[in-house]
Amino acid sequence: xxxxxxxxxxxxxxxxxPVGKGAVAETPDQAAEAxxxxxxxxxxxxxxxxxxxxxxxxxxxxxxxTVRLQGGVKLVKSAAExxxxxxxxxxxxxxxxxSGANGRVVRRVYIEVxxxxxxxxxxxxxxxxxxxxxxxxxxxxxxMEIEEVAHKDPKAIIKEHWDIGYGLxxxxxRRVGYALGLSGDTFKQxxxxxxxxxxxxxxxxxxxxxxxxLVITKKGDVIALDGKMGIDDRAIELKKQPxxxxxxxxxxxxxxxxxxASYGLNYVSMEGNIGCMVNGxxxxxxxxxxxxxxxxxxxxxxxxxGGANKDQVKKAFKLLLANPEVKALFINxxxxxxxxxxLAQGIVDAVKEVDVRIPIVCRLEGTNVEIGREILKSxxxxxxxxxxxxxxxxxxxxxAGLKR
Amino acid sequence: xxxxxxxxxxxxxxxLTGEAGTVHGNGMLEYGSAVVAGVTPGKGGTQWxxxxxxxVPVFNTVEQAVNATGCNASVIFVPGAAAADGVMEAAAxxxxxxxxxxxxxxxxxxxxxxxxxxxxxxxxxxxxxxxxITPGQTKLxxxxxxxxxxxxxxxxxxxxxLTYEAVWQLSALGYGQSSAVGIGGDPVQGTDFIDVLTLFxxxxxxxxxxxxxxxxxxxxxxxxxxxxxxxxxPVVAFIGGQTAPEGKRMGHAGAIIQGGKGTAAAKYEALRxxxxxxxxxxxxxxxxxxxxxxxxxx
Numbered sequence: 001x002x003x004x005x006x007x008x009x010x011x012x013x014x015x016x017x018p019v020g021k022g023a024v025a026e027t028p029d030q031a032a033e034a035x036x037x038x039x040x041x042x043x044x045x046x047x048x049x050x051x052x053x054x055x056x057x058x059x060x061x062x063x064x065x066t067v068r069l070q071g072g073v074k075l076v077k078s079a080a081e082x083x084x085x086x087x088x089x090x091x092x093x094x095x096x097x098x099s100g101a102n103g104r105v106v107r108r109v110y111i112e113v114x115x116x117x118x119x120x121x122x123x124x125x126x127x128x129x130x131x132x133x134x135x136x137x138x139x140x141x142x143x144m145e146i147e148e149v150a151h152k153d154p155k156a157i158i159k160e161h162w163d164i165g166y167g168l169x170x171x172x173x174r175r176v177g178y179a180l181g182l183s184g185d186t187f188k189q190x191x192x193x194x195x196x197x198x199x200x201x202x203x204x205x206x207x208x209x210x211x212x213x214l215v216i217t218k219k220g221d222v223i224a225l226d227g228k229m230g231i232d233d234r235a236i237e238l239k240k241q242p243x244x245x246x247x248x249x250x251x252x253x254x255x256x257x258x259x260x261a262s263y264g265l266n267y268v269s270m271e272g273n274i275g276c277m278v279n280g281x282x283x284x285x286x287x288x289x290x291x292x293x294x295x296x297x298x299x300x301x302x303x304x305x306g307g308a309n310k311d312q313v314k315k316a317f318k319l320l321l322a323n324p325e326v327k328a329l330f331i332n333x334x335x336x337x338x339x340x341x342x343l344a345q346g347i348v349d350a351v352k353e354v355d356v357r358i359p360i361v362c363r364l365e366g367t368n369v370e371i372g373r374e375i376l377k378s379x380x381x382x383x384x385x386x387x388x389x390x391x392x393x394x395x396x397x398x399x400a401g402l403k404r
Numbered sequence: 405x406x407x408x409x410x411x412x413x414x415x416x417x418x419x420l421t422g423e424a425g426t427v428h429g430n431g432m433l434e435y436g437s438a439v440v441a442g443v444t445p446g447k448g449g450t451q452w453x454x455x456x457x458x459x460v461p462v463f464n465t466v467e468q469a470v471n472a473t474g475c476n477a478s479v480i481f482v483p484g485a486a487a488a489d490g491v492m493e494a495a496a497x498x499x500x501x502x503x504x505x506x507x508x509x510x511x512x513x514x515x516x517x518x519x520x521x522x523x524x525x526x527x528x529x530x531x532x533x534x535x536x537i538t539p540g541q542t543k544l545x546x547x548x549x550x551x552x553x554x555x556x557x558x559x560x561x562x563x564x565x566l567t568y569e570a571v572w573q574l575s576a577l578g579y580g581q582s583s584a585v586g587i588g589g590d591p592v593q594g595t596d597f598i599d600v601l602t603l604f605x606x607x608x609x610x611x612x613x614x615x616x617x618x619x620x621x622x623x624x625x626x627x628x629x630x631x632x633x634x635x636x637x638p639v640v641a642f643i644g645g646q647t648a649p650e651g652k653r654m655g656h657a658g659a660i661i662q663g664g665k666g667t668a669a670a671k672y673e674a675l676r677x678x679x680x681x682x683x684x685x686x687x688x689x690x691x692x693x694x695x696x697x698x699x700x701x702x
Binding site for chain 2: 130205207237278290298335390
């Protein structure tokens with residue numbers, strides 16, 4: 001789960017991480033009001049979407065062709081200007097390097113006081129899977145994407161792993177501060193910020209945290225100018241972070257994926273036309289792969305899980321069929337714990353109830369497979385049986401009318 | 405021969421009296437595994453009875469189970485919120501092998517668990533895995549036992565159902581398995597490919613290995629470097645998620661391409677460069693192993 005910048009900054013404030021004063025606006029009038037309340041001659045109107053690269057993005061008309069505004073982050077110097085910029089952004093898609101071609105419709109802007117920037121740094125933390133612990137990352141090249149820095153000049157990234165049991169130690173924070181060339185009061189402020197950031201990372205179940213840029217003002221103060229937080233979905237599911245869960249913005253999520261998750265199904269939307277229903281994440285990925293290799297394109301990833309019941313199978317069918325692009329379905333089940341006979345009965349019941357009008361190819365293997373196949377065969381439904389995965393992929397592509 | 409577990413493995417099931425523990429406690433006993441104890445806090449002193457009437461003593465703590473039964477491996481079915489605690493308890497009680505089946509442990513708990521286990525002599529398999537099986541001897545986990553056959557092919561995988569798929573293909577072609585290990589689909593795991601490949605490499609009962617990776621992380625690339633330097637036996641590899649889009653978690657918490665890293669293409673490239681025979685189609689894992697063993701491919 002990702003947080004918006006304004007939400008991340010709310011959490012930052014609770015940890016004493018310095019951020020500029022700001023307010024959220026959902027209408028142009030609110031944007032004007034927010035500017036007035038900030039009592040700052042210069043403010044910044046920032047689009048709030050779950051994708052990076054907003055400043056260099058483009059706001060389009062709803063047709064995604066006509067440009068409304070270059071840049072999703074704008075400097076304003078009056079309430080009228082704040083209102084004008086907000087009216088150009090709110091309700092329209094912002095396309096950035098990370099947003100996908102359709103962009104994201106901006107539903108909120110964040111108006112923040114401007115600051116006198118002397119230097120821009122990068123500060124972030126992620127989980128290092130290999131080390132099995134989080135790693136703090138800093139660089140003097142603020143404003144640049146860290147992946148880009150890592151690619152061009154990997155030595156420019158200062159890394160510090162820490163043990164979440166002990167917390168980041170003082171010497172580690174000092175090492176990073178000195179490596180960035182900081183001194184005096186700026187160094188002290190940075191030290192405090194790094195301590196707070198690492199504490200927050202562990203306490204708030206972060207998977208990603210980025211302050212890019214972290215700004216040193218002309219007065220030498222340290223400020224988090226941007227804030228990005230990714231939260232571990234499992235911590236949310238386990239109800240470990242109720243305050244962050246309350247910040248979840250469903251509007252930024254794929255509606256089908258969100259609906260699937262509410263039924264306990266793992267679903268990811270793709271752009272193809274062959275619907276897939278599979279048990280197990282690995283087999284579901286492999287099924288997409290084999291469809292592609294056979295010359296088709298998967299419409300989705302769907303893992304119904306090892307213990308799917310009839311109701312879940314039915315809901316999975318409904319989700320797959322709700323996609324108008326889907327021309328045929330491939331059900332690929334390796335019944336281990338999930339017995340083939342139970343699954344076959346679930347499929348038959350679901351197909352009868354849901355009124356499926358597109359071809360279905362089903363590959364069943366595993367526990368009680370003979371009974372399962374017999375159930376499908378004697379159901380009178382038009383379900384094509386496949387001998388194995390490869391056969392199934394071939395047959396489903398043929399059924400969809402897409403010859404190899 | 406086998407790795408990690410055999411017929412002498414004495415199993416304690418943590419969470420035996422729960423729903424999953426009961427289903428798979430029965431499954432393990434039916435396969436012939438020596439399930440000698442269960443642990444459920446608050447239910448110590450009671451007995452759990454299998455469908456076929458086998459009675460297993462239940463203890464409040466793993467330590468009590470070890471003292472009373474001499475169990476030397478644990479299978480953990482404790483729900484996500486308490487599973488890391490369960491593994492720590494097994495490790496603290498001196499159990500050398502803890503197989504954590506649980507899916508949905510938070511990443512911070514997994515990070516804590518990894519640090520805790522560094523100080524202990526316990527190997528954790530998982531979390532979020534199907535477990536370990538040595539066909540014909542014992543199974544510690546949730547895999548369907550009957551698809552396996554005793555033999556000399558090692559299987560190691562990040563995915564449960566794909567392990568079954570590989571085992572099924574191998575068995576159908578007459579190739580049994582020495583052991584099959586599901587290392588799990590989470591981002592922070594107790595045992596990685598290199599650990600399992602090292603064991604298979606040393607095991608005289610293993611002739612060749614099927615390795616099943618997936619997108620996300622760099623474990624396959626690290627394994628490739630290790631294989632190049634150390635592996636004496638043929639390895640056949642498949643990587644799931646060749647069509648997965650960037651930035652999307654594909655079911656498993658660890659299966660995600662981030663910042664252009666963790667792609668199937670990069671993993672295949674590393675494995676090929678290490679002399680591993682790579683399989684592009686998941687339907688060809690068994691066939692390819694057969695070809696390799698018959699000397700029909702490079």
